[in-house]
Amino acid sequence: MLKTERHARILEHVSARGAIDVTELSRLLNVSGATIRRDLQHLSRLNLLRRTHGGAVQGSAGPELPVQHRTERSRPQKQAIARAAARLVPRGAVVGMTGGTTVTEIARVLAARGAVTIVTNAVNIAAETVPHHDVTLVVVGGYARTESYELVGPIAEKTLADHHTDITFLGVDGISAEHGCTTHDQLEAATDRAFAASSDRTVVVADHSKIGRATFARICSLKDVDHLVTDQAAPADALAAITGAGVAVTVV
Structure with a gap:
């Protein structure tokens, strides 16, 4: 297990x-135990948890892991989801992309494939795709979230209202038939909702850990989602309920 993945697992458990x-x-x-103690010391210095005698408790970061600690988590599944999602994009399409580690994997696939227009509020996606000469990049401005590297808020929402995308890839922290698509932050939820509203087609990409889960802020209901791409470890009952709500589901 890579150190970054181990750190993500520790933060998830805490x-x-x-x-x-x-x-x-x-x-x-x-x-x-020595390795764990070194990991806890490192994460404590980053204020992601608080060391205690013999262990650790949750720190000031709260339940949302910073993006750099989510990158290696379930990465093979995220890459498989990205390849399947990229096949949904016609050549020359205008593609909306919110933040998230799975959406970032899609950006890499599309940038390597050839000509595409990407509209994104994720500064890490922008940084990765801007060197590609075949990528036309539109970066949505706004308030920067440290946890997700996304630009959110009224500026982002106004910009998105003035643009149109053929397909949007939506990264979420939870998706379920009962609660729809959710994330941890209210401003991020509103910006994600603006992405979906400006697009002909909304595709949620989420690994199995997000399926059947609900977090604090609601992005949209499933009636606003056209397609879900996930991996085969997703719970079957939750997927059946999502399919029953009218969402096409691809499992990789």
Whole structure:
């Protein structure tokens, strides 16, 4: 397991349970206690958790992991989702892209494929695609979120209202038949909603950990979603409910 993935797993465990000890983390991640203690010290210096005697508790970052700690989590599944999602994009299309590690993988596939116009509010996607001469890049401005590298808020929403995209790839923190698409931040949810409203087709890309889950801020209901692309570890009952709500589902 890569160090970055191990750090993401530690943060997920601490976020889910509020607190965890070194012995349990060592057993869950199959590494030594000394390695776990070094990991906890590193994450504590970043204020992502707070060290305690024998373990750690949740820090000031809250339940949303910063994007750099999510990149390696389930990366093979995200890359498979990205390849399948990219096949939905016609040549020469105008593509909307919110932030998120899975959407970033799609941007890489499309940029390598050839001519495409990308409209995004994610500064990491912009930085990766701007060197590609075949990519026409439109960056939506706004307030920068440290956790997701996204530009959000009224400026972003106004810009999106003045543009049209053929297809938008929406990264979410949760999708379920009951609660629709959700994320952790209210401003991000509103900007994501503006992406969907300006597009002919909205495709949600989400690995199995997001399926059947709901987080704090609602982006949209499933009636605003045309397609979901996920991986085969997604819970079957949640996928069946999403399909029943009228969303086309691709499982890779």
